[in-house]
Amino acid sequence: MAHLAAPVTVVTTVGGDGRPHAFTASAVCSLSADPPLLLVCVNRSGSAHDVFTTADRFLVNVLGHEQAHVARAFARHLRAEDEARLATLELGLPGLPDASARFACTRQGVLPGGDHSxxxxRPEQVALSGAPPLIHYRRGWHQPAALPAHRPSQPFRLF
Known part of the structure:
Protein backbone atom coordinates (compact mmCIF):
# COMPACT_ATOMS: atom_id res chain seq x y z
CA MET A 1 0.00 0.00 0.00
CA ALA A 2 3.02 2.30 0.29
CA HIS A 3 2.85 2.70 -3.50
CA LEU A 4 -0.60 4.28 -3.28
CA ALA A 5 0.08 8.02 -3.10
CA ALA A 6 -2.24 9.95 -0.79
CA PRO A 7 -2.78 13.49 0.43
CA VAL A 8 -1.81 14.04 4.06
CA THR A 9 -4.48 15.55 6.27
CA VAL A 10 -5.07 16.45 9.87
CA VAL A 11 -8.68 15.82 10.83
CA THR A 12 -10.02 17.89 13.72
CA THR A 13 -13.14 18.22 15.84
CA VAL A 14 -14.40 19.30 19.24
CA GLY A 15 -15.02 16.43 21.63
CA GLY A 16 -17.84 16.05 24.10
CA ASP A 17 -15.38 17.41 26.68
CA GLY A 18 -15.26 20.73 24.76
CA ARG A 19 -11.58 20.23 23.88
CA PRO A 20 -10.12 20.16 20.36
CA HIS A 21 -9.06 16.73 19.08
CA ALA A 22 -6.99 15.89 15.99
CA PHE A 23 -5.25 13.05 14.20
CA THR A 24 -3.15 12.66 11.04
CA ALA A 25 -4.88 10.73 8.25
CA SER A 26 -3.87 9.74 4.75
CA ALA A 27 -6.99 7.64 4.06
CA VAL A 28 -9.16 10.57 2.97
CA CYS A 29 -10.85 10.95 -0.41
CA SER A 30 -13.85 12.18 -2.35
CA LEU A 31 -16.76 9.76 -2.13
CA SER A 32 -19.53 11.41 -4.15
CA ALA A 33 -20.11 14.50 -6.29
CA ASP A 34 -23.90 14.55 -5.93
CA PRO A 35 -24.33 15.04 -3.08
CA PRO A 36 -20.78 16.09 -2.28
CA LEU A 37 -19.37 13.61 0.24
CA LEU A 38 -15.92 12.66 1.41
CA LEU A 39 -14.64 9.84 3.55
CA VAL A 40 -12.09 9.66 6.33
CA CYS A 41 -10.79 6.42 7.82
CA VAL A 42 -10.01 6.36 11.54
CA ASN A 43 -8.26 3.48 13.28
CA ARG A 44 -10.58 1.61 15.68
CA SER A 45 -7.75 1.11 18.16
CA GLY A 46 -6.63 4.75 18.06
CA SER A 47 -7.33 7.24 20.83
CA ALA A 48 -9.22 9.48 18.37
CA HIS A 49 -11.72 6.83 17.27
CA ASP A 50 -14.56 7.35 19.74
CA VAL A 51 -14.32 11.15 19.63
CA PHE A 52 -14.58 11.28 15.83
CA THR A 53 -17.20 8.58 15.32
CA THR A 54 -19.57 10.40 17.70
CA ALA A 55 -18.84 14.00 16.65
CA ASP A 56 -21.51 15.73 14.56
CA ARG A 57 -18.91 17.75 12.61
CA PHE A 58 -15.26 17.51 11.67
CA LEU A 59 -12.73 19.51 9.67
CA VAL A 60 -10.38 17.94 7.12
CA ASN A 61 -7.20 20.05 6.90
CA VAL A 62 -5.20 19.16 3.76
CA LEU A 63 -1.59 19.85 4.65
CA GLY A 64 0.61 21.98 2.46
CA HIS A 65 3.86 20.58 1.04
CA GLU A 66 5.91 22.28 3.76
CA GLN A 67 3.87 20.87 6.68
CA ALA A 68 5.39 17.41 7.22
CA HIS A 69 6.24 18.49 10.79
CA VAL A 70 2.51 19.08 11.39
CA ALA A 71 1.68 15.59 10.10
CA ARG A 72 4.21 14.10 12.51
CA ALA A 73 2.91 16.17 15.45
CA PHE A 74 -0.66 14.93 15.08
CA ALA A 75 0.41 11.33 14.44
CA ARG A 76 1.89 11.10 17.96
CA HIS A 77 -0.09 9.62 20.83
CA LEU A 78 0.72 12.63 23.05
CA ARG A 79 -0.70 15.51 21.05
CA ALA A 80 -2.88 17.44 23.53
CA GLU A 81 -0.45 20.38 23.57
CA ASP A 82 -0.62 20.68 19.76
CA GLU A 83 -4.41 20.24 19.81
CA ALA A 84 -4.72 23.14 22.27
CA ARG A 85 -2.96 25.44 19.75
CA LEU A 86 -5.46 24.83 16.94
CA ALA A 87 -7.35 27.92 15.75
CA THR A 88 -11.14 28.20 15.61
CA LEU A 89 -12.12 28.12 11.93
CA GLU A 90 -15.04 27.04 9.70
CA LEU A 91 -18.22 25.97 11.55
CA GLY A 92 -16.45 26.85 14.80
CA LEU A 93 -14.20 23.82 14.43
CA PRO A 94 -10.53 23.77 15.46
CA GLY A 95 -8.10 23.66 12.57
CA LEU A 96 -4.99 24.78 10.78
CA PRO A 97 -5.30 28.25 9.21
CA ASP A 98 -2.32 27.66 6.90
CA ALA A 99 -3.57 24.35 5.45
CA SER A 100 -3.61 23.92 1.68
CA ALA A 101 -7.38 23.30 1.86
CA ARG A 102 -10.01 22.80 4.55
CA PHE A 103 -13.31 20.92 4.28
CA ALA A 104 -15.73 21.54 7.17
CA CYS A 105 -18.11 18.58 7.21
CA THR A 106 -21.22 17.39 8.95
CA ARG A 107 -21.10 13.68 9.69
CA GLN A 108 -23.49 11.71 7.47
CA GLY A 109 -22.61 8.27 8.78
CA VAL A 110 -20.04 5.85 10.11
CA LEU A 111 -19.37 2.57 8.30
CA PRO A 112 -17.25 -0.46 9.26
CA GLY A 113 -14.00 -0.89 7.38
CA GLY A 114 -11.88 -3.70 8.80
CA ASP A 115 -9.71 -2.34 11.59
CA HIS A 116 -10.91 1.20 10.76
CA SER A 117 -14.20 3.06 10.82
CA ARG A 122 -20.76 16.29 3.74
CA PRO A 123 -18.67 19.43 3.18
CA GLU A 124 -20.57 22.52 4.34
CA GLN A 125 -17.74 25.04 3.95
CA VAL A 126 -14.50 24.88 1.99
CA ALA A 127 -11.40 27.08 2.25
CA LEU A 128 -8.64 26.90 -0.38
CA SER A 129 -5.20 28.52 -0.16
CA GLY A 130 -3.76 27.35 -3.48
CA ALA A 131 -0.63 25.96 -1.81
CA PRO A 132 0.55 22.59 -3.17
CA PRO A 133 -0.49 19.69 -0.91
CA LEU A 134 1.75 17.31 0.99
CA ILE A 135 1.72 13.80 -0.48
CA HIS A 136 2.67 10.57 1.30
CA TYR A 137 4.22 8.00 -1.02
CA ARG A 138 6.49 5.03 -0.29
CA ARG A 139 6.76 6.08 3.36
CA GLY A 140 8.09 9.54 2.47
CA TRP A 141 6.82 13.10 2.07
CA HIS A 142 6.51 14.59 -1.41
CA GLN A 143 5.00 17.53 -3.24
CA PRO A 144 3.21 17.18 -6.56
CA ALA A 145 4.92 18.38 -9.72
CA ALA A 146 2.93 19.60 -12.70
CA LEU A 147 3.36 17.73 -15.96
CA PRO A 148 3.23 19.46 -19.33
CA ALA A 149 -0.34 19.81 -20.59
CA HIS A 150 0.53 18.16 -23.88
CA ARG A 151 2.94 15.28 -24.19
CA PRO A 152 3.66 13.32 -27.33
CA SER A 153 1.51 10.23 -27.46
CA GLN A 154 3.25 6.97 -26.86
CA PRO A 155 1.75 3.52 -27.04
CA PHE A 156 0.58 2.17 -23.73
CA ARG A 157 2.31 -1.03 -22.68
CA LEU A 158 1.52 -3.17 -19.67
CA PHE A 159 4.76 -5.13 -19.79
Whole structure:
Protein backbone atom coordinates (compact mmCIF):
# COMPACT_ATOMS: atom_id res chain seq x y z
CA MET A 1 0.00 0.00 0.00
CA ALA A 2 3.02 2.30 0.29
CA HIS A 3 2.85 2.70 -3.50
CA LEU A 4 -0.60 4.28 -3.28
CA ALA A 5 0.08 8.02 -3.10
CA ALA A 6 -2.24 9.95 -0.79
CA PRO A 7 -2.78 13.49 0.43
CA VAL A 8 -1.81 14.04 4.06
CA THR A 9 -4.48 15.55 6.27
CA VAL A 10 -5.07 16.45 9.87
CA VAL A 11 -8.68 15.82 10.83
CA THR A 12 -10.02 17.89 13.72
CA THR A 13 -13.14 18.22 15.84
CA VAL A 14 -14.40 19.30 19.24
CA GLY A 15 -15.02 16.43 21.63
CA GLY A 16 -17.84 16.05 24.10
CA ASP A 17 -15.38 17.41 26.68
CA GLY A 18 -15.26 20.73 24.76
CA ARG A 19 -11.58 20.23 23.88
CA PRO A 20 -10.12 20.16 20.36
CA HIS A 21 -9.06 16.73 19.08
CA ALA A 22 -6.99 15.89 15.99
CA PHE A 23 -5.25 13.05 14.20
CA THR A 24 -3.15 12.66 11.04
CA ALA A 25 -4.88 10.73 8.25
CA SER A 26 -3.87 9.74 4.75
CA ALA A 27 -6.99 7.64 4.06
CA VAL A 28 -9.16 10.57 2.97
CA CYS A 29 -10.85 10.95 -0.41
CA SER A 30 -13.85 12.18 -2.35
CA LEU A 31 -16.76 9.76 -2.13
CA SER A 32 -19.53 11.41 -4.15
CA ALA A 33 -20.11 14.50 -6.29
CA ASP A 34 -23.90 14.55 -5.93
CA PRO A 35 -24.33 15.04 -3.08
CA PRO A 36 -20.78 16.09 -2.28
CA LEU A 37 -19.37 13.61 0.24
CA LEU A 38 -15.92 12.66 1.41
CA LEU A 39 -14.64 9.84 3.55
CA VAL A 40 -12.09 9.66 6.33
CA CYS A 41 -10.79 6.42 7.82
CA VAL A 42 -10.01 6.36 11.54
CA ASN A 43 -8.26 3.48 13.28
CA ARG A 44 -10.58 1.61 15.68
CA SER A 45 -7.75 1.11 18.16
CA GLY A 46 -6.63 4.75 18.06
CA SER A 47 -7.33 7.24 20.83
CA ALA A 48 -9.22 9.48 18.37
CA HIS A 49 -11.72 6.83 17.27
CA ASP A 50 -14.56 7.35 19.74
CA VAL A 51 -14.32 11.15 19.63
CA PHE A 52 -14.58 11.28 15.83
CA THR A 53 -17.20 8.58 15.32
CA THR A 54 -19.57 10.40 17.70
CA ALA A 55 -18.84 14.00 16.65
CA ASP A 56 -21.51 15.73 14.56
CA ARG A 57 -18.91 17.75 12.61
CA PHE A 58 -15.26 17.51 11.67
CA LEU A 59 -12.73 19.51 9.67
CA VAL A 60 -10.38 17.94 7.12
CA ASN A 61 -7.20 20.05 6.90
CA VAL A 62 -5.20 19.16 3.76
CA LEU A 63 -1.59 19.85 4.65
CA GLY A 64 0.61 21.98 2.46
CA HIS A 65 3.86 20.58 1.04
CA GLU A 66 5.91 22.28 3.76
CA GLN A 67 3.87 20.87 6.68
CA ALA A 68 5.39 17.41 7.22
CA HIS A 69 6.24 18.49 10.79
CA VAL A 70 2.51 19.08 11.39
CA ALA A 71 1.68 15.59 10.10
CA ARG A 72 4.21 14.10 12.51
CA ALA A 73 2.91 16.17 15.45
CA PHE A 74 -0.66 14.93 15.08
CA ALA A 75 0.41 11.33 14.44
CA ARG A 76 1.89 11.10 17.96
CA HIS A 77 -0.09 9.62 20.83
CA LEU A 78 0.72 12.63 23.05
CA ARG A 79 -0.70 15.51 21.05
CA ALA A 80 -2.88 17.44 23.53
CA GLU A 81 -0.45 20.38 23.57
CA ASP A 82 -0.62 20.68 19.76
CA GLU A 83 -4.41 20.24 19.81
CA ALA A 84 -4.72 23.14 22.27
CA ARG A 85 -2.96 25.44 19.75
CA LEU A 86 -5.46 24.83 16.94
CA ALA A 87 -7.35 27.92 15.75
CA THR A 88 -11.14 28.20 15.61
CA LEU A 89 -12.12 28.12 11.93
CA GLU A 90 -15.04 27.04 9.70
CA LEU A 91 -18.22 25.97 11.55
CA GLY A 92 -16.45 26.85 14.80
CA LEU A 93 -14.20 23.82 14.43
CA PRO A 94 -10.53 23.77 15.46
CA GLY A 95 -8.10 23.66 12.57
CA LEU A 96 -4.99 24.78 10.78
CA PRO A 97 -5.30 28.25 9.21
CA ASP A 98 -2.32 27.66 6.90
CA ALA A 99 -3.57 24.35 5.45
CA SER A 100 -3.61 23.92 1.68
CA ALA A 101 -7.38 23.30 1.86
CA ARG A 102 -10.01 22.80 4.55
CA PHE A 103 -13.31 20.92 4.28
CA ALA A 104 -15.73 21.54 7.17
CA CYS A 105 -18.11 18.58 7.21
CA THR A 106 -21.22 17.39 8.95
CA ARG A 107 -21.10 13.68 9.69
CA GLN A 108 -23.49 11.71 7.47
CA GLY A 109 -22.61 8.27 8.78
CA VAL A 110 -20.04 5.85 10.11
CA LEU A 111 -19.37 2.57 8.30
CA PRO A 112 -17.25 -0.46 9.26
CA GLY A 113 -14.00 -0.89 7.38
CA GLY A 114 -11.88 -3.70 8.80
CA ASP A 115 -9.71 -2.34 11.59
CA HIS A 116 -10.91 1.20 10.76
CA SER A 117 -14.20 3.06 10.82
CA UNK A 118 -15.13 5.11 7.77
CA UNK A 119 -16.51 8.57 8.53
CA UNK A 120 -18.72 9.92 5.77
CA UNK A 121 -18.94 13.70 5.77
CA ARG A 122 -20.76 16.29 3.74
CA PRO A 123 -18.67 19.43 3.18
CA GLU A 124 -20.57 22.52 4.34
CA GLN A 125 -17.74 25.04 3.95
CA VAL A 126 -14.50 24.88 1.99
CA ALA A 127 -11.40 27.08 2.25
CA LEU A 128 -8.64 26.90 -0.38
CA SER A 129 -5.20 28.52 -0.16
CA GLY A 130 -3.76 27.35 -3.48
CA ALA A 131 -0.63 25.96 -1.81
CA PRO A 132 0.55 22.59 -3.17
CA PRO A 133 -0.49 19.69 -0.91
CA LEU A 134 1.75 17.31 0.99
CA ILE A 135 1.72 13.80 -0.48
CA HIS A 136 2.67 10.57 1.30
CA TYR A 137 4.22 8.00 -1.02
CA ARG A 138 6.49 5.03 -0.29
CA ARG A 139 6.76 6.08 3.36
CA GLY A 140 8.09 9.54 2.47
CA TRP A 141 6.82 13.10 2.07
CA HIS A 142 6.51 14.59 -1.41
CA GLN A 143 5.00 17.53 -3.24
CA PRO A 144 3.21 17.18 -6.56
CA ALA A 145 4.92 18.38 -9.72
CA ALA A 146 2.93 19.60 -12.70
CA LEU A 147 3.36 17.73 -15.96
CA PRO A 148 3.23 19.46 -19.33
CA ALA A 149 -0.34 19.81 -20.59
CA HIS A 150 0.53 18.16 -23.88
CA ARG A 151 2.94 15.28 -24.19
CA PRO A 152 3.66 13.32 -27.33
CA SER A 153 1.51 10.23 -27.46
CA GLN A 154 3.25 6.97 -26.86
CA PRO A 155 1.75 3.52 -27.04
CA PHE A 156 0.58 2.17 -23.73
CA ARG A 157 2.31 -1.03 -22.68
CA LEU A 158 1.52 -3.17 -19.67
CA PHE A 159 4.76 -5.13 -19.79
Missing amino acids: ILVG
